Every structure is written in C-alpha cells, then in structure tokens.
Amino acid sequence: MTLVSDRAGLVDWYRTNRARSAAIFGSLTPSAYYAAPIPLRHPFVFYDGHLPAFSYIVLHRRALGGAPVDAEMEALFQRGIDPADTDIAGRLRRIDWPSADAVRGLVARWDDAVIDDLAHAKLDDPANPLLREGESAFNILEHEPMHHETLLYLVAQLPLDAKHGPVPDVRDVLPPPSEPVLIPAGTATLGVRRGAGFAWDNEFDEHVVAVDAFAIDVHDVTNGDYLAFVRAGASPPPFWIERDGAYRLRTVFGEIPLPASWPVYVSHDEATAFAAWSGGRLPTEPEYHRAAFGAPDGSERAYPWGDAAPTAAHGNFDFRRYDPEPIGSSPAGASAWGVHDLIGNGWEWTSTPFAPFDGFAPMPSYPVYSNDFFDGKHYVMKGASPVTSHHLVRRSFRNWFYADYRYMFATFRRAYDQGVTRP
Numbered sequence: 001m002t003l004v005s006d007r008a009g010l011v012d013w014y015r016t017n018r019a020r021s022a023a024i025f026g027s028l029t030p031s032a033y034y035a036a037p038i039p040l041r042h043p044f045v046f047y048d049g050h051l052p053a054f055s056y057i058v059l060h061r062r063a064l065g066g067a068p069v070d071a072e073m074e075a076l077f078q079r080g081i082d083p084a085d086t087d088i089a090g091r092l093r094r095i096d097w098p099s100a101d102a103v104r105g106l107v108a109r110w111d112d113a114v115i116d117d118l119a120h121a122k123l124d125d126p127a128n129p130l131l132r133e134g135e136s137a138f139n140i141l142e143h144e145p146m147h148h149e150t151l152l153y154l155v156a157q158l159p160l161d162a163k164h165g166p167v168p169d170v171r172d173v174l175p176p177p178s179e180p181v182l183i184p185a186g187t188a189t190l191g192v193r194r195g196a197g198f199a200w201d202n203e204f205d206e207h208v209v210a211v212d213a214f215a216i217d218v219h220d221v222t223n224g225d226y227l228a229f230v231r232a233g234a235s236p237p238p239f240w241i242e243r244d245g246a247y248r249l250r251t252v253f254g255e256i257p258l259p260a261s262w263p264v265y266v267s268h269d270e271a272t273a274f275a276a277w278s279g280g281r282l283p284t285e286p287e288y289h290r291a292a293f294g295a296p297d298g299s300e301r302a303y304p305w306g307d308a309a310p311t312a313a314h315g316n317f318d319f320r321r322y323d324p325e326p327i328g329s330s331p332a333g334a335s336a337w338g339v340h341d342l343i344g345n346g347w348e349w350t351s352t353p354f355a356p357f358d359g360f361a362p363m364p365s366y367p368v369y370s371n372d373f374f375d376g377k378h379y380v381m382k383g384a385s386p387v388t389s390h391h392l393v394r395r396s397f398r399n400w401f402y403a404d405y406r407y408m409f410a411t412f413r414r415a416y417d418q419g420v421t422r423p
C-alpha cells in the first residue's frame with residue numbers, strides 16, 4: 001500500500017496511470033478518438049480530458065483551493081455519467097468536442113499542477129475533510145485505473161481498423177473436470193476498518209456476516225459452457241461475432257476463434273439466466289467472500305492465496321495481458337477451498353444488489369461516487385479483470401453495474417444451495 005507520506009510513490013503512481021492512459025488513447029485511429037462505440041457512453045475524447053480534469057478539480061481546486069485553468073473545459077470534462085440517462089447522453093452527443101491538440105494542451109497543464117501537488121502540497125490534513133488521511137490524493141490515483149478498464153471495454157467494441165494493439169495470445173486448454181466445492185457454514189468479514197488506509201465510501205464499515213453452507217464451482221463458466229446455452233436459444237454475448245456459422249471472440253484488440261476454455265463475459269442478467277438454466281444460481285456477495293477469503297480452520301485471508309501482496313503468479317489481473325486466459329491458469333492464486341480465479345480473469349458477478357453497508361457515509365471528496373447507484377438496479381461484482389490495476393485488488397473493493405449492461409469484463413460461476421450439486 002502506498003502511504004500518503006511517500007511523495008515519490010504517489011508521483012510515480014500518477015505518472016504510471018497517465019502513461020497507461022496515453023497508451024490507450026494512442027491505440028486509437030484519429031477518427032476513433034471521436035467515436036462512442038457503446039450507446040449511451042461518451043466518445044473517447046471525453047475520457048482523454050476527463051481523467052486529468054477530474055484529478056485537477058478534486059485535488060487542486062476543491063481540496064487545495066486552487067483556481068481553474070479553464071473553467072469551461074473543466075466543467076465539460078468533469079464527470080462521466082451512468083448509461084441510463086438518455087437525455088444527458090443525447091445532449092452529450094451534440095457537444096462540439098475540442099480538437100485532440102486543444103485537449104492535450106489543457107491536459108499538460110492539469111497534469112503539471114497535480115504532479116506538483118502530489119510532490120509538495122499538504123495532502124493529509126485532519127482539519128480538512130477532503131484531505132483526511134490523504135483522501136483526495138488516493139481518490140484521483142484510484143479513479144484513473146478504474147477508467148482504464150472502462151476505456152478498454154470501449155476499445156474492445158471498436159472495429160479492428162479503428163485500433164491497433166498487441167496480437168492476442170490464443171492459448172485454449174481446459175483443466176480437468178471438477179465438482180463444485182462444499183463450503184460449510186461460517187462467517188465472512190465484509191468491508192474494511194476505518195483508519196486502515198484509503199478505501200471508497202461503499203467499503204465501510206467493516207462487519208461480519210453469517211453464511212450458510214453452500215457449494216460453488218471451482219472454475220468460472222466458460223465460453224464453451226455458454227455456447228450450449230446459446231445453442232438452446234440464448235443471445236450470444238456482445239463479445240461474440242458469428243461468421244460462417246461459427247462464433248469468434250472479440251478480444252480487446254483482435255478477433256479470434258472462440259476459445260472454449262476462457263471465462264465467458266456476460267451481463268448480470270445473462271449470468272443469472274445461465275445459472276438457473278444449468279441448475280445453479282449466482283453466489284451472494286458474502287458467499288463470494290467466504291469462497292475467496294475464508295479457510296477451513298475459520299480464519300480469513302487478505303487475498304484468496306493468503307496474505308502475500310498480489311503478483312502476476314496469483315491471477316490474470318494488473319495488465320499481465322488484455323484478455324482472459326484459460327480457466328484455472330493461475331493455481332498459485334486459488335483460495336483455501338481450491339476455488340480458482342476469484343481475483344483476476346474477469347470480475348465475478350454476485351446476486352447481491354449494490355447497497356450501502358451499515359455506517360456508510362458519502363465520501364467528502366466524491367459524494368456521488370456510490371450514492372447515486374444505490375437504486376436496487378445495480379449488482380455487486382467482486383475480484384478483478386485482466387485490466388484491473390493491482391492497486392484495486394483488495395478484499396473490500398466492490399464494483400457494480402446494471403443488471404443488463406453487457407460490455408464489462410465480467411464473468412461468473414455458479415453457487416448451489418447445500419446438498420444441491422450440479423446435475
């Protein structure tokens with residue numbers, strides 16, 4: 001964990017974020033810069049401005065009281081929206097977006113100021129709610145990698161001639177078949193203790209929940225598994241393309257024969273429907289915690305594999321690659337129960353609606369971060385995808401999306417009530 005006193009670490013983290021953003025925008029053709037490949041999402045140009053503008057507004061202007069560089073442009077780039085609001089989306093489509101050069105001129109000025117703040121400003125100030133325990137600094141440093149992921153699922157939906165990136169690794173090999181694992185009744189600790197370092201508002205407060213016995217799949221549901229569902233009449237996921245009677249997979253930068261052994265990326269609704277069709281259900285958020293972090297002796301771990309900091313051996317996350325890999329490819333990351341890929345290789349859908357924990361309070365530096373989404377229509381995802389930064393890999397981290405949103409790098413596995421096993 002980077003501490004707020006580690007100035008060089010904060011600056012390095014910011015620069016790493018910015019370099020990754022630049023690489024993503026650099027993978028687009030000039031015309032794709034203005035494309036919005038997913039309906040109700042912004043064009044790429046918005047995110048190019050949004051990332052440093054958000055950092056500048058949150059840290060330099062609001063927390064530290066600095067002046068705008070360009071108030072009009074900062075208002076334009078300030079906030080992304082949820083895809084439900086068609087009125088706003090329609091208005092945004094009519095915006096006359098600035099040129100790439102104009103955006104990048106502003107970006108350089110915002111970046112310089114933010115880097116100077118991270119290096120020299122008073123970032124931890126108990127008297128300022130926006131700076132308590134370095135909140136605004138960590139907010140901006142974790143905000144940008146979240147957008148790397150949302151940017152890359154926009155890139156994945158672009159046509160091949162609108163982007164260029166590495167050739168995907170197409171290894172496709174299934175592990176031996178396995179039975180679901182029975183996890184006895186026990187407890188799971190959700191959330192995180194205040195004062196233990198930065199976390200988003202929806203991760204508080206820490207609390208213990210009782211979890212009944214259940215069984216859970218050792219592996220995620222694969223494209224091969226899901227193909228049977230599609231053949232039975234379900235719609236193919238948007239990552240699949242049908243050509244000459246066979247399905248191919250849209251990777252982030254390419255298109256390959258459908259790898260049967262990779263986890264399928266689907267919406268919450270699709271995951272729920274597949275689970276029911278095949279005799280299971282989605283795990284709840286507490287069940288995910290129990291399967292991922294619990295152990296037979298009743299103890300709990302920081303990560304599925306134990307308490308060691310995440311590395312590339314533990315799972316397919318932190319940009320080891322852009323795309324999934326065959327299920328079970330990271331045995332060193334398996335949980336105490338032998339459940340694989342709980343962190344990495346795709347977010348894991350749960351059946352739990354996104355809701356505040358007891359003790360929730362909107363965070364001063366970003367009060368709408370979670371609060372706008374406690375509507376019963378969003379569901380919790382846990383874990384990580386291939387393009388989730390290691391900075392976001394922690395037990396209490398929660399992600400969420402609309403039930404019918406189909407573009408996330410999100411997969412699932414089935415849970416079963418006690419005594420019920422896969423038919």
Ligand SMILES: [Fe+2]
Binds near residue numbers: 050054080143
């Ligand atoms: Fe944002």
